[in-house]
Amino acid sequence: GAGVSQSPSNKVTEKGKDVELRCDPISGHTALYWYRQSLGQGLEFLIYFQGNSAPDKSGLPSDRFSAERTGGSVSTLTIQRTQQEDSAVYLCASDGGQETQYFGPGTRLLVL
């Protein structure tokens, strides 16, 4: 597709379960970012992949959060043992080195 896609668009899970969120960046974009937007809050950075370099994980809020990017393309954000405070919209963005970031539609996660 022409833009960044994310799946699922909505996810409801029970506290303690693991979830996986997927991001398909724009083809050819070397940089991929995960952000989180909690209800009523601003966007916060989670993790960043640039090419084959080691990812910048400095924004991950706990060791329950992890992400990988396979083949320099698709990325998966995994949250283990979900907690209610993990409820948020998880946004993925990519850029091709021109500094403009293109955002996906987000995954709305609700932890009950």
Add this chain to the structure above:
Amino acid sequence: KNEVEQSPQNLTAQEGEFITINCSYSVGISALHWLQQHPGGGIVSLFMLSSGKKKHGRLIATINIQEKHSSLHITASHPRDSAVYICAVRYSGNTPLVFGKGTRLSVIA
């Protein structure tokens, strides 16, 4: 601490009014972005600035590097401009964005 401050937090305007949203940041940056987020949640990049001024339709963005300040202006505002406008900066290269908390704009017909 690297912060991005936006003002106002909320803004209600009558259709046709000229609107200004402000953004200030604390340290040098490589680029500043203005983003628009509609109620459905999708985020669209409006402008990326490193100096000067850019215009697209009724939207104008300016940046003053020395004063570490940017403004987003909307001329002849319309109800469809209602959205959250977010200022974000990059400190260098292809690094993650640091976001302001956003300005919620409501334009009333």
